[in-house]
Amino acid sequence: xxxxxxxxxxxxxxxxxxxxxxxxxxxxxxxxxxxxxxxxxxxxxxxxxxxxxxxxxxxxxxxxxxxxxxxxxxxxxxxxxxxxxxxxxxxxxxxxxxxxxxxxxxxxxxxxxxxxxxxxxxxxxxxxxxxxxxxxxxxxxxxxxxxxxxxxxxxxxxxxxxxxxxxxxxxxxxxxxxxxxxxxxxxxxxxxxxxxxxxxxxxxxxxxxxxxxxxxxxxxxxxxxxxxxxxxxxxxxxxxxxxxxxxxxxxxxxxxxxxxxxxxxxxxxxxxxxxxxxxxxxxxxxxxxxxxxxxxxxxxxxxxxxxxxxxxxxxxxxxxxxxxxxxxxxxxxxxxxxxxxxxxxxxxxxxxxxxxxxxxxxxxxxxxxxxxxxxxxxxxxxxxxxxxxxxxxxxxxxxxxxxxxxxxxxxxxxxxxxxxxxxxxxxxxxxxxxxxxxxxxxxxxxxxxxxxxxxxxxxxxxxxxxxxxxxxxxxxxxxxxxxxxxxxxxxxxxxxxxxxxxxxxxxxxxxxxx
Amino acid sequence: xxxxxxxxxxxxxxxxxxxxxxxxxxxxxxxxxxxxxxxxxxxxxxxxxxxxxxxxxxxxxxxxxxxxxxxxxxxxxxxxxxxxxxxxxxxxxxxxxxxxxxxxxxxxxxxxxxxxxxxxxxxxxxxxxxxxxxxxxxxxxxxxxxxxxxxxxxxxxxxxxxxxxxxxxxxxxxxxxxxxxxxxxxxxxxxxxxxxxxxxxxxxxxxxxxxxxxxxxxxxxxxxxxxxxxxxxxxxxxxxxxxxxxxxxxxxxxxxxxxxxxxxxxxxxxxxxxxxxxxxxxxxxxxxxxxxxxxxxxxxxxxxxxxxxxxxxxxxxxxxxxxx
Numbered sequence: 001x002x003x004x005x006x007x008x009x010x011x012x013x014x015x016x017x018x019x020x021x022x023x024x025x026x027x028x029x030x031x032x033x034x035x036x037x038x039x040x041x042x043x044x045x046x047x048x049x050x051x052x053x054x055x056x057x058x059x060x061x062x063x064x065x066x067x068x069x070x071x072x073x074x075x076x077x078x079x080x081x082x083x084x085x086x087x088x089x090x091x092x093x094x095x096x097x098x099x100x101x102x103x104x105x106x107x108x109x110x111x112x113x114x115x116x117x118x119x120x121x122x123x124x125x126x127x128x129x130x131x132x133x134x135x136x137x138x139x140x141x142x143x144x145x146x147x148x149x150x151x152x153x154x155x156x157x158x159x160x161x162x163x164x165x166x167x168x169x170x171x172x173x174x175x176x177x178x179x180x181x182x183x184x185x186x187x188x189x190x191x192x193x194x195x196x197x198x199x200x201x202x203x204x205x206x207x208x209x210x211x212x213x214x215x216x217x218x219x220x221x222x223x224x225x226x227x228x229x230x231x232x233x234x235x236x237x238x239x240x241x242x243x244x245x246x247x248x249x250x251x252x253x254x255x256x257x258x259x260x261x262x263x264x265x266x267x268x269x270x271x272x273x274x275x276x277x278x279x280x281x282x283x284x285x286x287x288x289x290x291x292x293x294x295x296x297x298x299x300x301x302x303x304x305x306x307x308x309x310x311x312x313x314x315x316x317x318x319x320x321x322x323x324x325x326x327x328x329x330x331x332x333x334x335x336x337x338x339x340x341x342x343x344x345x346x347x348x349x350x351x352x353x354x355x356x357x358x359x360x361x362x363x364x365x366x367x368x369x370x371x372x373x374x375x376x377x378x379x380x381x382x383x384x385x386x387x388x389x390x391x392x393x394x395x396x397x398x399x400x401x402x403x404x405x406x407x408x409x410x411x412x413x414x415x416x417x418x419x420x421x422x423x424x425x426x427x428x429x430x431x432x433x434x435x436x437x438x439x440x441x442x443x444x445x446x447x448x449x450x451x452x453x454x455x456x457x458x459x460x461x462x463x464x465x466x467x468x469x470x471x472x473x474x475x476x477x478x479x480x481x482x483x484x485x486x487x488x489x490x491x492x493x494x495x496x497x498x499x500x501x502x503x504x505x506x507x508x509x510x511x512x513x514x
Numbered sequence: 515x516x517x518x519x520x521x522x523x524x525x526x527x528x529x530x531x532x533x534x535x536x537x538x539x540x541x542x543x544x545x546x547x548x549x550x551x552x553x554x555x556x557x558x559x560x561x562x563x564x565x566x567x568x569x570x571x572x573x574x575x576x577x578x579x580x581x582x583x584x585x586x587x588x589x590x591x592x593x594x595x596x597x598x599x600x601x602x603x604x605x606x607x608x609x610x611x612x613x614x615x616x617x618x619x620x621x622x623x624x625x626x627x628x629x630x631x632x633x634x635x636x637x638x639x640x641x642x643x644x645x646x647x648x649x650x651x652x653x654x655x656x657x658x659x660x661x662x663x664x665x666x667x668x669x670x671x672x673x674x675x676x677x678x679x680x681x682x683x684x685x686x687x688x689x690x691x692x693x694x695x696x697x698x699x700x701x702x703x704x705x706x707x708x709x710x711x712x713x714x715x716x717x718x719x720x721x722x723x724x725x726x727x728x729x730x731x732x733x734x735x736x737x738x739x740x741x742x743x744x745x746x747x748x749x750x751x752x753x754x755x756x757x758x759x760x761x762x763x764x765x766x767x768x769x770x771x772x773x774x775x776x777x778x779x780x781x782x783x784x785x786x787x788x789x790x791x792x793x794x795x796x797x798x799x800x801x802x803x804x805x806x807x808x809x810x811x812x813x814x815x816x817x818x819x820x821x822x823x824x825x826x827x828x829x830x831x832x833x834x835x836x837x838x
Binding site: 307309328329330332333334339341346347348349350351352353357361362364365368371372373375415419 | 706707708709711712714715717718719721722723724725726727728729781785786
């Protein structure tokens with residue numbers, strides 16, 4: 001932490017941002033000083049991304065003000081942020097893969113040899129790029145095609161580009177998520193250089209060990225509000241975790257404990273190179289098994305692998321006591337499994353099709369004779385599910401496009417139900433739906449297990465996991481890093497396990513070493 | 515909660531007022547307006563003879579547009595249908611000289627299906643984009659037709675075969691009847707069968723369709739076989755019309771087939787459309803071509819008008835989409 005306290009380069013005051021149905025940021029303050037590494041901490045959905053998107057001009061705030069060196073600034077689009085000396089390096093890089101390093105660094109600002117003809121001065125382009133790379137002591141050829149560079153080098157090109165823009169503040173969103181240990185060391189070296197030159201860094205990371213090594217101050221966000229800004233050196237990791245979580249289980253979960261029956265699904269050593277590393281789990285009748293983990297901990301990939309949507313390199317799946325070969329989703333559905341995907345719009349609904357057609361898509365074979373549909377019977381069937389799930393739609397022929405998010409989610413669930421599934425894989429089942437609809441989804445899950453179904457529920461909302469699960473597995477980097485029973489699970493313990501993965505927990509089934 | 519589904523429809527109307535009106539009355543009204551206009555300009559338009567001619571002229575376009583409807587609905591495209599007509603024509607004529615009328619017809623239709631199968635496998639299994647795969651077939655099938663025929667028409671087809679293209683049932687030409695039957699069959703397949711439902715599902719959201727258990731590669735292949743089948747029927751009918759196997763038939767017809775689908779309101783990105791809409795598109799193109807001839811607009815100028823209509827029709831449709 002710097003000895004004196006210079007005037008902040010950036011001050012964000014009482015920033016408010018609303019999305020339909022959600023208050024994403026509720027009066028958040030953030031100040032960042034020159035030459036400081038300022039860490040943003042918070043659980044998934046705490047508002048970190050929204051805050052940096054406002055800072056970089058992707059979102060417009062609904063309230064609050066932004067000051068740059070004490071004077072009010074208007075950031076209406078990414079170009080404004082750039083002009084104010086703010087650059088953002090996202091997890092997905094903004095580089096054109098088939099252009100050279102130099103062309104990328106000066107994209108849109110190419111030095112010209114003839115302004116009238118718009119001719120690019122290639123020599124100046126390469127020379128000036130080399131200057132920026134040298135400043136960072138980087139050994140990357142300015143003429144190299146970006147596609148041929150490794151991830152870490154591409155990240156460095158992004159940083160060089162930020163420097164060439166005379167950036168005074170660089171936002172880095174989980175920059176180490178994709179790097180190896182050695183690459184992380186190099187990145188930290190570069191960040192320290194930037195700090196010495198007075199560049200401010202806003203650093204988002206879930207890895208608290210990194211935060212301790214690199215951070216000067218940390219601002220903790222929770223549920224769209226600022227909890228506190230602390231000095232990293234003076235705050236133990238446990239305290240940081242407590243600040244991130246520190247919330248009562250205020251929401252209501254209609255949890256009913258159901259007698260747990262026999263095992264219906266067992267996964268043994270599921271492995272997909274570079275993604276899943278020997279994941280094993282068991283799921284029993286009447287049980288809700290929660291899967292916790294951070295973004296990128298490969299929970300969705302686990303669900304997709306179980307459902308046959310992605311191929312496995314090794315491992316096996318046992319369904320109701322018999323080994324099963326699930327090599328495509330059609331097989332999973334025949335085995336009475338259902339997947340309610342995380343990304344409803346991309347993977348769940350068929351938006352240009354009707355409610356009826358969506359509901360029956362997975363079970364359409366049941367309403368056909370010789371390939372021809374019995375439309376009346378199909379409609380009765382669809383109505384049954386639409387009614388029992390209380391899908392709010394004027395009629396069954398309404399395109400799903402026109403339903404609200406909560407109702408769309410119910411349509412996706414109805415699609416799973418209608419194929420008579422009794423093993424459900426719910427991936428973020430309540431994401432993006434309002435509180436009322438959430439409770440309905442919870443009730444439905446309870447009804448399902450009461451009828452003897454088994455549910456695997458991936459969720460990034462810890463209260464939901466704790467409120468609904470009988471057992472919770474924690475994933476970290478494609479491995480199961482811990483297991484908790486309903487009684488022993490706490491938010492702190494789960495988050496700790498998801499973040500650090502080294503918490504020994506009773507009953508934990510550690511993945512075998514790869 | 516009951517208000518939830520109303521949100522979207524309360525969005526304020528957008529787009530130019532004229533377009534909004536056009537969008538509201540829709541394509542059926544445009545067809546009627548065109549017919550009334552040309553009828554007023556030239557009373558011959560309404561003669562039985564002329565209408566029967568129009569219906570025969572558009573029968574070939576109708577058939578390949580039906581195949582195109584399947585391809586576009588599934589979020590694909592079939593650029594090869596024009597060339598397939600030529601391939602089918604040559605195969606049909608050559609086989610007919612050796613194996614008789616039935617053998618020729620069968621061989622022609624099978625050739626269409628086989629080419630469609632190749633398209634489908636390349637698209638679904640090798641994952642070559644439909645545009646590229648069928649573009650390759652467009653060039654190659656024409657090449658096969660020219661190679662088989664040596665570039666020359668194949669004449670000497672049996673008289674009994676010519677009735678397909680030239681015969682009448684009452685005032686209705688046979689090609690018209692064949693196209694009508696094809697329309698009904700395609701409509702039933704798309705609305706009443708599992709396959710039809712899957713065609714829409716693949717076009718609406720392929721990823722969601724896969725996760726719903728649809729065996730997408732298999733049905734994608736079937737889509738292009740169906741398109742090849744319709745091209746096969748079209749090729750046989752046209753061969754009979756021109757009384758010979760010809761390797762130069764069907765040029766740029768694939769583009770008119772695509773135009774018919776989208777003018778009718780089919781979405782080029784898939785999932786939205788249908789046989790009824792395609793019929794409207796075919797009628798617009800058919801009536802325009804015939805009507806402009808009747809009022810003696812040169813064929814050069816006709817191209818300009820039709821080109822403009824294609825773009826305007828899609829623009830109106832998009833304006834209508836945004837308004838919703």
